[in-house]
Amino acid sequence: MSEYVKWDIYDQGYGMITLHRPERRNALSLDMIEEFHRLLWEARDLDLKALVITGAGTQAFCAGGDLNDFHAGLSSQEAFSALYPMKEALYELSRFPVPTIALLNGHARGGGCELATACDFRYAAEASTIGFVQGELGISPGWGGGALLYQRIHPLKAYEMLVQSRIYDTEEAIQTGWLQGTIREETIAEDIDDILQPFLSKNIDQVKHFKQQYVKQQIPISLSADMDDEVRRCSNLWGNDQHKEALKGYKKS
Ligand SMILES: CC[C@H](C(=O)O)C(=O)SCCNC(=O)CCNC(=O)[C@H](O)C(C)(C)COP(=O)(O)OP(=O)(O)OC[C@H]1O[C@@H](n2cnc3c(N)ncnc32)[C@H](O)[C@@H]1OP(=O)(O)O
Numbered sequence: 001m002s003e004y005v006k007w008d009i010y011d012q013g014y015g016m017i018t019l020h021r022p023e024r025r026n027a028l029s030l031d032m033i034e035e036f037h038r039l040l041w042e043a044r045d046l047d048l049k050a051l052v053i054t055g056a057g058t059q060a061f062c063a064g065g066d067l068n069d070f071h072a073g074l075s076s077q078e079a080f081s082a083l084y085p086m087k088e089a090l091y092e093l094s095r096f097p098v099p100t101i102a103l104l105n106g107h108a109r110g111g112g113c114e115l116a117t118a119c120d121f122r123y124a125a126e127a128s129t130i131g132f133v134q135g136e137l138g139i140s141p142g143w144g145g146g147a148l149l150y151q152r153i154h155p156l157k158a159y160e161m162l163v164q165s166r167i168y169d170t171e172e173a174i175q176t177g178w179l180q181g182t183i184r185e186e187t188i189a190e191d192i193d194d195i196l197q198p199f200l201s202k203n204i205d206q207v208k209h210f211k212q213q214y215v216k217q218q219i220p221i222s223l224s225a226d227m228d229d230e231v232r233r234c235s236n237l238w239g240n241d242q243h244k245e246a247l248k249g250y251k252k253s
Helices: 030-044 076-094 111-117 133-137 145-152 155-164 170-176 185-200 204-218 223-237 241-248
Strands: 005-010 014-019 050-055 060-062 100-104 107-109 121-125 129-131 167-169 181-183
Touching: 005 030, 014 030, 014 185, 030 076, 050 060, 050 185, 060 100, 060 111, 076 111, 076 145, 076 223, 100 111, 100 185, 107 111, 111 129, 111 145, 121 170, 121 185, 129 170, 133 155, 133 241, 145 155, 145 223, 155 170, 167 170, 170 181, 181 185
Parallel strands: 014 050, 050 100, 060 107, 100 121, 107 129, 121 181
Antiparallel strands: 005 014, 129 167
16 A cells, blocks of 8 residues: 555546655655556546546656665666566556546656656646656666557657657647646646546546547557567666666665
């Protein structure tokens, strides 16, 4: 169990998972990942019309993996074992039976971008920035989010986001096709209603049909193997000097 992952269900017909560790910018520990996956499994059996993933606080949606758990001292095999559970969770999330929406309440970095990419749609607070920064850390995405990115936006744009590993503001992220729109902090409740209204106004069989049709086209079962390969490649990069140097500056809590 983890106290840092919250589950809420709303009468309007949607569920919400909130990463609730703002003091560490909602970075995902191994315990949080286990709880996140458990909640996903339970939510699959509920009569939901949509699932929202968000973070607590106003600073960050998710800062990726908790660098205390995902530290540079892991061997390649240990890194694979640590990374793999979130790949499985993101694969499940990408095939969730109803529309999934990532509400970025702030910055997303590394695995936080992978988590958002596993959702069908992404909306961000206007001041948010987004960065697949793994390339700057001497590694590559380790949760399968890179493979998912190629399914969400134009392949060349996906390749550019991953290999450049730079930070995007919301306007740039919209131009890539990754971000669907922005939400205003002062009217976030109204914005959420506007975003979810197209799903909540339909019957559950309709939204499930629309999602099944999308998954059949864009999230094939074969994607899981591509995501496995990504975890393996990240694990093989884990022990390099650049990664060790990049994480050296990181303070353990
Ligand atoms: C595991 C692999 C995985 C993958 O690629 O598959 C990854 O995600 S690799 C990890 C990639 N993530 C990062 O490198 C992000 C690091 N964090 C940041 O860039 C910033 O924290 C940011 C932009 C998210 C927010 O910046 P802000 O200035 O608002 O906050 P601080 O940097 O001062 O951080 C506050 C507080 O949170 C702790 N923190 C932040 N990120 C992480 C993290 N990933 N793991 C653990 N803890 C994190 C930071 O140490 C500060 O703690 P404090 O005790 O207050 O110093």
